[in-house]
Amino acid sequence: MIEFENLGKSNQRFFKQFQTEFNSFSNSGWYVLGERVQNFEREFAEYIGTKYCIGVASGLDALILSLKALELPKGGEVIVPANTYIATILAIINADLTPVLVEPNLDSYNISPAAVVASLGPQTCAILCVHMYGNPCEMNSLVEICKNNNLKLIEDVAQAHGSTYFEKKLGSFGNTGAFSFYPTKNLGALGDAGAIVTDDEELAKKLTALRNYGSHSKYNFEYLGMNSRLDAIQAGFLSIKLRELDSMLEHKRKLAKLYLENLNSEFIIPSEKKGLKNTYHIFPIRHPKRDLLKKFLEENGIKTEIHYPIPPHKQKCMQDRFEAEYPITEDIHQTILSLPISFGHSEDDVLKVIEALNSFAQESK
Ligand SMILES: Cc1ncc(COP(=O)(O)O)c(C=O)c1O
Structure with a gap:
């Protein structure tokens, strides 16, 4: 697991x-x-x-x-x-x-x-x-x-x-x-x-x-x-x-690099821009069949999260506050999935997640 x-x-x-x-x-x-x-x-x-x-x-x-x-x-x-x-x-x-x-x-x-x-x-x-x-x-x-x-x-x-x-x-x-x-x-x-x-x-x-x-x-x-x-x-x-923050961030960046370099192109991955250093609090990917993918990973012993399933303007507490449409935001919320990436994860863990994700990509073609 x-x-x-x-x-x-x-x-x-x-x-x-x-x-x-x-x-x-x-x-x-x-x-x-x-x-x-x-x-x-x-x-x-x-x-x-x-x-x-x-x-x-x-x-x-x-x-x-x-x-x-x-x-x-x-x-x-x-x-x-x-x-x-x-x-x-x-x-x-x-x-x-x-x-x-x-x-x-x-x-x-x-x-x-x-x-x-x-x-x-x-x-x-x-x-x-x-x-x-x-x-x-x-x-x-x-x-x-x-x-x-x-x-x-x-x-x-x-x-x-x-x-x-x-x-x-x-x-x-x-x-x-x-x-x-x-x-x-x-x-x-x-x-x-x-x-x-x-x-x-x-x-x-x-x-x-x-x-x-x-x-x-x-x-x-x-x-x-x-x-x-x-x-x-x-x-x-x-x-x-x-005192250890920078080394922890480097560990996360190393895990992120594995995802960035090895995930099937079916998954939309974060884009790394020149001059910008992302520390990957979360490693989000997007896929049109996000819910199926989450279930598939769960069945293969891999836990993921969604940040976030419902956008703020759709929350009950915000009812009647916002009238406009936010299609890009809604698209993100419907397709985004956060992969395991923490100081407690090893490169081996991430390689297993990549293997499962890539087999999903092959099977869903
Ligand atoms: C973007 C963002 N802003 C603010 C907060 C609020 O932080 P806290 O939970 O410490 O109040 C969070 C917490 O998750 C957050 O993700």
Whole structure:
């Protein structure tokens, strides 16, 4: 059986260090924010190449707090890809702003700069781009559009820790970059966690207060904030894993290369573009008989996932909110399949998956 992901297996190499960290953490008597969080914030900012990092409770909060801190006009329109995970859109709604969905490009699954330009209007105040599955968006175009139209740029980097656009890490292009450290992510905690990175000192100060009830100093509340503090123990675990992140990403890229070089041409595979480094949080393929393929793989002992089966605009909670059609997004949701690719998988595992996929391609001809 080849599992889609086994977090216990992926994290096994860190267990000893986690135990030492936990003993020191419990003895310290300091469980929320504090030194461990500050250390991780410094290390992660350095890793991404930004001046500041603010640890928060989740990726969703990192997005909500980014939008709140930027003081965008109430009800203002935020352009966002229609095929993102629902959290991106929920963040916009939770920040009292209006999501404007635009179609992605089929070859990258990322927001199309041309579709962004076509969606600009007098109420547009920001672009929230999402680096889907670990693949970098077209940052030069998006930064240019924001500059020319006086818009804020927020990057949703929940799926793209360590991915680069012409050598520059994602998250360092926007006014803020919002990260999730949900356990399945490339840099995953042992629970919920997130962070915001920025080069803007004022924004960083404000975000530091906003995550802590809007307070810079004890019992003085400057802003209407949230309780979205990063747990000290999660920060400790994340610091340990951050040291190995690049080698873990290289492992995933090696597995991705096997898929890219050996899968039958019947499968639509991610396109690798010059200058863009994808870290493959997910390895998606597309096939018109996706559901049959998923079943076939399951019968052959291979677990896969679908990211995502129902697009946000078709979800019950979004009923009546979006009237337009999003055919590209719907096509992606109907045909996409995520293959096993994790730190816990070996090259042998991936070769077995490839063999099964290629025999499906032969049989279904
Ligand atoms: C693109 C994207 N944005 C935001 C989030 C939200 O992150 P979290 O689950 O940490 O709140 C996720 C989580 O899966 C995500 O995939």
